[in-house]
Amino acid sequence: MSENTIKDKVAIVGVGETTYYKRAQAPVSEFRLACEAILKAADDAGIDVRDIDGISGYANDRNDASRLATALGLKQLSFAGMVWGGGGGGGSAAVGNACAALVAGFAKYVVVFRALAQGQFGRFGQAPVSKDISGPGAYTAPYGLYVPAQWIALRTRRFMHQYGINSEPLAAVALADYYHAQFNPRAVMYGHPLTREEYDKSRWIVEPFHLYDCCMENDGSAALILTTADRARDTRKKPAYVMAAAQGSDYRQGATIENSPDYSASNFKTLAPRLFEMAGITAKDVDCAQIYEHFSGAVMVSLAEHGFCKPEEVMEFVTFENITAPNGKLPVNTSGGNIAECYMHGLELVAEAVRQVRGDSTCQVPDCKISLVASGPMVTPVSDLIVHSL
Amino acid sequence: MAEDKKHYLPEGLPTPRAMRNGLDKEYWEAAKRRELVVQRCNSCRAFQWGPEPICHKCHSFDLGWHKVSGRGRLFSWVRTWNPVHPALRGACPYIVAVVELPDADNIRMVGNLLGDPAQNPPFDVDVEAVFEDHGDATLIQWKLSK
Numbered sequence: 001m002s003e004n005t006i007k008d009k010v011a012i013v014g015v016g017e018t019t020y021y022k023r024a025q026a027p028v029s030e031f032r033l034a035c036e037a038i039l040k041a042a043d044d045a046g047i048d049v050r051d052i053d054g055i056s057g058y059a060n061d062r063n064d065a066s067r068l069a070t071a072l073g074l075k076q077l078s079f080a081g082m083v084w085g086g087g088g089g090g091g092s093a094a095v096g097n098a099c100a101a102l103v104a105g106f107a108k109y110v111v112v113f114r115a116l117a118q119g120q121f122g123r124f125g126q127a128p129v130s131k132d133i134s135g136p137g138a139y140t141a142p143y144g145l146y147v148p149a150q151w152i153a154l155r156t157r158r159f160m161h162q163y164g165i166n167s168e169p170l171a172a173v174a175l176a177d178y179y180h181a182q183f184n185p186r187a188v189m190y191g192h193p194l195t196r197e198e199y200d201k202s203r204w205i206v207e208p209f210h211l212y213d214c215c216m217e218n219d220g221s222a223a224l225i226l227t228t229a230d231r232a233r234d235t236r237k238k239p240a241y242v243m244a245a246a247q248g249s250d251y252r253q254g255a256t257i258e259n260s261p262d263y264s265a266s267n268f269k270t271l272a273p274r275l276f277e278m279a280g281i282t283a284k285d286v287d288c289a290q291i292y293e294h295f296s297g298a299v300m301v302s303l304a305e306h307g308f309c310k311p312e313e314v315m316e317f318v319t320f321e322n323i324t325a326p327n328g329k330l331p332v333n334t335s336g337g338n339i340a341e342c343y344m345h346g347l348e349l350v351a352e353a354v355r356q357v358r359g360d361s362t363c364q365v366p367d368c369k370i371s372l373v374a375s376g377p378m379v380t381p382v383s384d385l386i387v388h389s390l
Numbered sequence: 391m392a393e394d395k396k397h398y399l400p401e402g403l404p405t406p407r408a409m410r411n412g413l414d415k416e417y418w419e420a421a422k423r424r425e426l427v428v429q430r431c432n433s434c435r436a437f438q439w440g441p442e443p444i445c446h447k448c449h450s451f452d453l454g455w456h457k458v459s460g461r462g463r464l465f466s467w468v469r470t471w472n473p474v475h476p477a478l479r480g481a482c483p484y485i486v487a488v489v490e491l492p493d494a495d496n497i498r499m500v501g502n503l504l505g506d507p508a509q510n511p512p513f514d515v516d517v518e519a520v521f522e523d524h525g526d527a528t529l530i531q532w533k534l535s536k
């Protein structure tokens with residue numbers, strides 16, 4: 001193992017989340033939500049929020065780091081970074097960037113955050129309205145191809161065609177998310193269980209995705225505090241050590257107008273080997289996984305690319321029994337995920353991975369030592385993270 | 391469909407325009423002439439799509455345009471039921487297709503698959519380009535080959 005690694009040099013020591021609201025129902029501004037989540041994360045870590053000196057974001061976050069540092073009265077801002085890309089693919093990468101900054105000595109406490117208020121700003125599931133269009137959009141918008149549900153459905157259908165997969169794994173992911181959310185009072189869908197019959201009867205959004213295969217649109221904010229391993233010893237909660245992080249994209253996966261060469265890939269094929277090499281483990285060692293589900297179908301592809309099963313084995317592996325906590329072979333999205341807990345662009349999945357290895361999840365996997373997060377399948381860049389308890 | 395429709399999707403979606411820097415001007419000009427052209431490197435002959443100022447294979451900036459037959463293969467398609475744009479209210483479901491062009495290194499193009507929106511064509515079947523005029527712009531659509 002090369003010495004040039006972040007493995008176990010950094011820990012996530014605090015998790016903070018605001019109330020998760022349905023879309024456009026947050027009573028306060030997005031910026032205030034960000035401030036609230038960061039304060040809660042600092043409190044969870046048992047540190048003074050003013051000691052945070054680094055801010056790491058992703059998904060074109062609208063909440064400027066300097067403004068946050070000013071509003072929160074940070075004594076100094078010594079690191080501020082954001083991952084490229086407008087989707088959830090940067091969720092684990094923002095944590096990875098925080099790790100890099102800490103190991104490099106740029107900062108002592110870095111907060112990773114995401115805030116969304118879709119009432120204040122626009123919706124994701126609706127197209128902007130314009131009379132003319134040019135550039136890559138001119139090749140898609142006139143055909144009514146506008147939103148992530150459609151892009152991901154096209155790729156998912158190709159994958160299903162290649163490997164002879166029917167809709168059973170998709171239903172399993174949606175039902176597992178709703179099942180886990182029933183244990184989680186933070187979840188927007190807490191108290192709203194979903195049956196297979198309701199799933200089957202729900203309206204199509206874009207085939208093969210029913211309503212319940214799609215992530216929600218929510219308001220809220222989540223934040224995580226990271227610090228170096230030596231400082232982590234003094235914080236309030238059990239640290240979740242970062243075993244490995246990876247970000248990036250495979251060959252020409254950013255090619256526009258549906259020309260990414262490996263079209264049905266979730267884009268983790270080159271990341272996953274780097275991730276497991278840094279962690280020094282294999283997929284078999286992972287106790288639970290938090291796999292970004294903007295749409296259910298991307299989960300099966302991501303699981304296969306991380307080596308939890310082969311693409312040919314998706315039908316046997318991705319079943320409700322196998323992916324539910326506490327006793328499934330690989331519990332997935334144990335807080336309810338993007339589909340049933342809250343769509344916080346996947347940062348809530350990182351928070352859940354931390355809880356699992358601390359032992360305080362609402363759907364705790366017994367003796368969970370290692371949790372993997374995969375952020376933003378089928379977009380570019382994507383990112384990965386493994387946390388564990390020592 | 392009950393009536394002969396001039397366009398697969400209703401009016402109100404944005405009209406395509408060539409990029410101001412001229413990068414894809416030839417594509418839109420050719421479509422008006424009922425020709426399908428795609429970008430090809432004059433140096434290494436590689437095809438690429440969408441248009442870029444540089445060849446991804448040999449890094450030449452000398453890129454040209456190549457007329458293709460308009461024959462393709464249905465690589466993936468989806469049926470959209472949820473109107474994602476105000477103009478599409480009442481127009482769902484409709485089919486969006488991704489088509490590979492075997493005579494251009496299998497680069498892919500997007501369009502609607504004309505015909506019954508309830509159809510379930512198999513993947514990888516042969517399709518061909520159809521030109522659909524919208525005022526001063528022309529869209530390239532796809533239909534199953536006979």
Ligand SMILES: [Zn+2]
Binds near residue numbers: 431448450
């Ligand atoms: Zn070339």
